[in-house]
Amino acid sequence: MSGLGNSAEDQQKIYRRWAPVYDRVYRGILRDGHRKLAALAAAAGPDILEIGVGTGLTLGHYPRGCRVTGIDISEHMIARARQKAKRENLAHVQALEVMDAHALIFADRSFDAVSLPFVITLIPEPERALDECARVLRPGGEIILASKLGDGAGLQGAIETAVAPLMRHIGWSSAFRLHRILAWAERRGDFAAAEVLPVFPNGFFKIVRLKQRGLTS
16 A cells, blocks of 8 residues: 655655755644654663654654664755754764665664654555564564544545645645554554554644564564
């Protein structure tokens, strides 16, 4: 199943354009989601992979006892994240690399948590990327997602669908549905939706915790 987001090439173009101004535009409105996402990921364990690290807006919110690896499809975003990590002396950030979320280079069971801040709706094949998240998680680990996730109901759902083409031009998606993530977890059978939390502004964004069932093999 393909995603509602742009192709990888389209994303590169969008993020090259947005990289210089991304922090100014999004820092304030996404701060609550970034802060809560980082806290939940850290609660799952110290070794964290962040997918879609962008310019690094979430990096400073992780506790200093964590070991954070960040990846992004955009080399322009990663360049800015590296600058931020160095400038702010974020010693808990272990590595920042350009990488495709569909094909992570990490070994199985490498991380306690995988966080995806405001990126899942833009990944071309989100289920494939979530499968990769599951692969690199240790037993009992968690996938933590923050995004604009509607339920498609009523007037709001109709508006989200109508403005979806416009939102894609600025690197966002408004038509991605929460049930798509929950359906992925249900199909796999080894994940449970532990929590869905509303975040600023007024629940417009949501955080989803997907907890992997503990395995012994």
